Amino acid sequence: MRTLNFRMVAALFVLGVLALAAIVSTEVRAQAPAVDPVATQILKQMTDYLSGLQKFSVHTQNTLEDELDSGHRVDFDVSANVIISRPNKLYAERQGDLIDQIFSYDGKTLTLYNPSDKVYATEPAPGKIEEMLDFARESLGLTVPVADLVYSNAFPLLMQEVTLAVVVGKAVIGGVKCDHLLFSRPGVDFQVWVADGGKPLPYKYVVTDTGTPMRLSITTVISDWNIKPSVADTRFTFVPPQGVKQIVFMPL
Amino acid sequence: MKTIYKFAVLTITVVLMLIADVPVLFEQLVPEAHAIFGVRRRAARRGVIVGYSMGEAAATSAAANQAAAQNQAAAPAPASPPPTTTGKPLPLGTVVSALPAGCTSTPVGGVEYYYCGGNFYRAVFQGNSLVYVTAQPK
Numbered sequence: 001m002r003t004l005n006f007r008m009v010a011a012l013f014v015l016g017v018l019a020l021a022a023i024v025s026t027e028v029r030a031q032a033p034a035v036d037p038v039a040t041q042i043l044k045q046m047t048d049y050l051s052g053l054q055k056f057s058v059h060t061q062n063t064l065e066d067e068l069d070s071g072h073r074v075d076f077d078v079s080a081n082v083i084i085s086r087p088n089k090l091y092a093e094r095q096g097d098l099i100d101q102i103f104s105y106d107g108k109t110l111t112l113y114n115p116s117d118k119v120y121a122t123e124p125a126p127g128k129i130e131e132m133l134d135f136a137r138e139s140l141g142l143t144v145p146v147a148d149l150v151y152s153n154a155f156p157l158l159m160q161e162v163t164l165a166v167v168v169g170k171a172v173i174g175g176v177k178c179d180h181l182l183f184s185r186p187g188v189d190f191q192v193w194v195a196d197g198g199k200p201l202p203y204k205y206v207v208t209d210t211g212t213p214m215r216l217s218i219t220t221v222i223s224d225w226n227i228k229p230s231v232a233d234t235r236f237t238f239v240p241p242q243g244v245k246q247i248v249f250m251p252l
Numbered sequence: 253m254k255t256i257y258k259f260a261v262l263t264i265t266v267v268l269m270l271i272a273d274v275p276v277l278f279e280q281l282v283p284e285a286h287a288i289f290g291v292r293r294r295a296a297r298r299g300v301i302v303g304y305s306m307g308e309a310a311a312t313s314a315a316a317n318q319a320a321a322q323n324q325a326a327a328p329a330p331a332s333p334p335p336t337t338t339g340k341p342l343p344l345g346t347v348v349s350a351l352p353a354g355c356t357s358t359p360v361g362g363v364e365y366y367y368c369g370g371n372f373y374r375a376v377f378q379g380n381s382l383v384y385v386t387a388q389p390k
Contacts, residue, residue, distance in 0.1 A: 101380060112377055121377045141379030245364050250347075250378045250385070 039165040039181045043192060044155050045200040051152035057083040057229035058222055060145060062096070065216040080145040083229055087128050089236040092145045103144055104238045105132055111238035112142065118244045140249050149202070161185040170196060173203040174223050187211040201225050341370045346386045347378065360389035 062078040078096030083089075088107030094100070102113040107127055113120035123140065125132045129150055136142040148154055164184035171180045171193055178193035188211075193204040205220040240246065355368035366373040366384065373384040 099380065112380070114382055117375075117382050119375055119382065140377075143380060245375075247364075247375045247377065250376045250383070 034163055035165045036167060039167045039183070040159065040162075042167070042179050042181060042194050042200070043158065043165075043183070046192070046194045046202055047155040047158070049200045050149050050202075051154065053084075053086075053227055055083075055085045055227070055229055055231075057081070057224070057226045057231070058146065058149075059224040061221045061223070063219040065218070067214050067216065082146050083231055083235065084129065084146075084150060085231065085233075085236070088132075089233065090129055090132070090144065090150075091231075091236050094145060102238075103142075104236055105129070106233070106236040106238075109238075110136060110142075112249075113238060113240075113244070119247045120238065120240055120244055121247050121249050122238065123249055139252060141252050158183070158190075173221065176203050178203050184210075199225075199227070342386045344386050344388060346371075348373070348384050349381070351384050358389075363389070365389045 058081075060080045060082065062080065064076040064078070066074050066076060068074055076097040078094055078099060080092060080094045082092040084091075088105075090103070090105040092103045094102075100114060100116045102111075102115065104111045104113070105125060108124065109122050110125040110132060111120055111122045126135050130152065133144055133147050133150065136144060137147075148157075151157065162183050162185045164182070166182050168180040168182050168191070171178050173193050177196045179196045181192045181194065183190050183192070187209065189208040191204075191206040191208075192202055195201050195203060201222075203222050205222070206217050208215055208217040351366055351373060352368050355366040355373065357364055357366050359365070363374055365387070366375075371386045372389050374387045376383060376385050
């Protein structure tokens with residue numbers, strides 16, 4: 001009996017030491033130098049490379065984590081194909097649980113088209129992609145897929161208030177070897193996987209809302225990068241198919 | 253004595269675990285419609301937090317706007333109520349995320365109107381979301 005007691009005490013002591021060690025090591029890690037210039041450098045190479053691309057097409061797969069009122073975790077998926085031709089053309093189609101939509105912009109007008117609802121709306125738009133994206137967001141409340149990849153000032157936007165930047169390691173995303181980066185700022189953690197060697201293209205994003213206990217994320221897996229897509233300019237101009245009705249945007 | 257003590261500790265632990273689990277059971281009884289709305293509300297909130305920061309929070313906007321639509325009920329008061337059949341006419345400019353059942357569509361001046369429950373609706377995009385708003389056909 002006495003031996004048993006001794007063993008239990010010893011075991012508890014070891015557990016206690018381990019727990020303490022875990023707490024201490026987390027604290028030490030939290031206090032470690034926060035912004036690793038190597039991580040920010042890789043992010044900058046990526047954003048610089050993207051803003052220098054005149055044309056590209058890409059496929060994205062988004063997963064939006066969510067929580068039902070019942071407490072169950074659910075995911076909503078959206079698949080998107082995007083073609084961008086600077087300075088003034090963009091085409092994006094999105095399909096998923098919540099959306100079936102085609103966005104087109106030809107430098108003069110932007111159009112939102114819901115094929116399954118057979119409706120579209122058109123609006124005159126500014127002559128450059130970035131201005132058009134600002135206009136779409138501010139005046140019409142529209143969001144456009146991969147908008148973040150388009151802005152030439154993406155780097156400062158992403159780095160705002162960043163308190164942590166680290167290279168987590170190497171990962172392989174869709175067969176491509178990538179640097180795995182983690183950044184943190186108040187309320188949001190984001191991870192980016194950037195191709196290691198060759199063109200510094202992003203292959204995955206994860207944005208985590210750290211402001212709520214659920215810590216839900218939006219995951220975007222990016223594939224089928226094509227930096228020389230052969231696409232006719234007519235692709236960006238919307239021509240309403242037969243039987244589709246025109247509606248309007250509600251002003252904000 | 254020792255065994256009894258151990259047994260007591262185990263029992264208390266199990267009871268505590270059960271107590272912790274009970275509220276979950278209650279939450280599972282939330283009606284489905286409410287649950288779906290809950291998703292939209294959360295999606296809306298998250299869209300705002302993450303939205304412009306990075307990635308393509310884009311798709312949340314569909315849900316976000318729908319939630320916004322539901323909150324944005326009251327608008328300019330109706331000058332004259334539309335010709336009623338059944339139901340209560342809504343103020344003009346009321347936004348709904350889906351048409352009520354049994355609407356009939358009629359084009360008026362090139363615009364498609366949906367008539368039901370004493371209201372005329374027309375389809376509009378509110379952000380990325382397709383919504384329906386009460387209107388007076390012109």
